Amino acid sequence: MNDEPQTPPSRSADRVYDQVKAMAVTYRLRPGERVNEVELARSLGVSRTPLREALNRLAAEGFLIATVNRGYSVRPLDPKRVLTLYEYRAMLEVGALRLACERASDEALDALAAFAARSRDEPDDDEHALELLTLDEQFHESLARLSDNEEMVRSLRSLNERVRFIRWIDMRKGRRSSTQDEHLMILRHLRARDADAAAALMQTHIARRLDQITDMIRAGFAEIYTGNALAAKAMGEVA
Numbered sequence: 001m002n003d004e005p006q007t008p009p010s011r012s013a014d015r016v017y018d019q020v021k022a023m024a025v026t027y028r029l030r031p032g033e034r035v036n037e038v039e040l041a042r043s044l045g046v047s048r049t050p051l052r053e054a055l056n057r058l059a060a061e062g063f064l065i066a067t068v069n070r071g072y073s074v075r076p077l078d079p080k081r082v083l084t085l086y087e088y089r090a091m092l093e094v095g096a097l098r099l100a101c102e103r104a105s106d107e108a109l110d111a112l113a114a115f116a117a118r119s120r121d122e123p124d125d126d127e128h129a130l131e132l133l134t135l136d137e138q139f140h141e142s143l144a145r146l147s148d149n150e151e152m153v154r155s156l157r158s159l160n161e162r163v164r165f166i167r168w169i170d171m172r173k174g175r176r177s178s179t180q181d182e183h184l185m186i187l188r189h190l191r192a193r194d195a196d197a198a199a200a201l202m203q204t205h206i207a208r209r210l211d212q213i214t215d216m217i218r219a220g221f222a223e224i225y226t227g228n229a230l231a232a233k234a235m236g237e238v239a
Contacts, residue, residue, distance in 0.1 A: 016046050017054040018238045024063040024074060025164050027224045028231035035064065035072040062162060077166075077221065079214045085163050086213070090206040092156055093140060094199045097186070099147035101195040109191050112142055116183040129172040130233055133164070136171070139183055168230050169216045169223065170208075179205075 020040070023029045041051045059066040065073045075081075119135040137160050144156045160167075171179075182205045189198035208216075223229070 012046070013050040013053050015238075016044060016050040017057055019044055019235070020051070020054045021058055021063060021161075022234040022238045023231070024058060025161050026228065026231035026234045027074070027077070027165055027220070028228065028235060029074045030224060031074050031077040031221075033074050034070070035074065037071060061158060075162075077217050079210055079217055082163065082166055082213050082217065083208070083210050085159065086206065086208050089156070089159050089163065090203055092152060092159065093144065093206060094202050096144040096147040096149065096152045096156070097190070097198055097202050098195050099149055099152075100143060101190050101193055101198060103148045104146035104190065106191065108146055109187055112139070112146070113184060113187045113191075115139065115142070116180060116187065120180045129168055130230060133168050133171045136167075136179060137164075143186075165220060165230060166213070166216050169220045173216075173219075 020029075029035065035055065037048060037051060037055070041048050044051065055064060055072050056066075058064045059072060063075060065075060067073065116139055119139070141153060141156055141160070144153045147153075182201060186198050186201050186205070189195075189201065
C-alpha cells in the first residue's frame with residue numbers, strides 16, 4: 001500500500017495551468033504553433049485531463065486560440081493585435097486613475113509614491129529587466145487598486161500578463177529611468193487632484209505606435225529563437 005500523500009486533483013490542475021500559462025505568456029510555446037497535447041503532457045509529466053482543463057482555461061482567457069477539430073495554438077505575435085492590447089490598457093488605466101483621483105486618500109498616494117521612489121534604486125540593466133518589469137506591474141496594479149474597483153484591477157492583471165513578453169522586451173531597450181520619473185509625476189498630479197493632467201501623462205506613458213511595437217516584436221522573435229531568458233526564468237519559478 002502506498003502511504004505517500006497524493007496531490008488533490010484541483011491542486012494538480014492548478015499547477016498544470018500555471019506551468020502552461022507561463023509557457024504561453026513567455027512564448028516558451030512559440031507564437032503561431034499548434035499545441036501538441038501528447039508531447040506537452042509528456043514533457044510536464046501529467047495526464048491529458050488536467051492539461052486539457054488548463055488549455056481550455058487559457059483559451060478562454062485569451063492566451064491560446066482554440067479551433068474546432070484542430071485543438072489549440074499559441075497566440076501570434078502580431079503588431080496590430082498587440083497594438084489593440086496597448087490601446088485597451090491605456091483606456092483601462094486612465095479610467096482607473098480617474099477613479100483613484102476621486103477616491104484615494106493622500107496617505108495611500110504618498111505610500112505609492114514612496115514605493116515608486118524606492119524602486120528607482122534597482123539596477124537599470126539588461127540582467128535585471130524582469131525585476132524592473134515586475135516592479136512596474138506592481139506600481140500600475142497598485143494604482144488601479146486605489147480606484148476601489150476590483151474588476152478593473154482583475155482586468156489589468158490579466159492584460160499585463162498578455163503583454164508581459166513585449167513589455168519585457170521594451171524594458172530591455174532602456175526605458176527605465178523615464179518610466180520611474182513619469183510614475184512619480186503621475187502621482188504628483190493625483191496628489192494635487194488634477195485628474196486631467198494625470199490622465200494625459202498616463203496616456204502618453206502607456207501609448208506605443210505601431211512602428212514601435214513592430215520593432216519590439218522583431219526583437220522578441222530574436223529572443224524566442226535564441227534562448228528566451230524570460231521563459232527560462234518563469235519556468236524556474238513555477239516548476
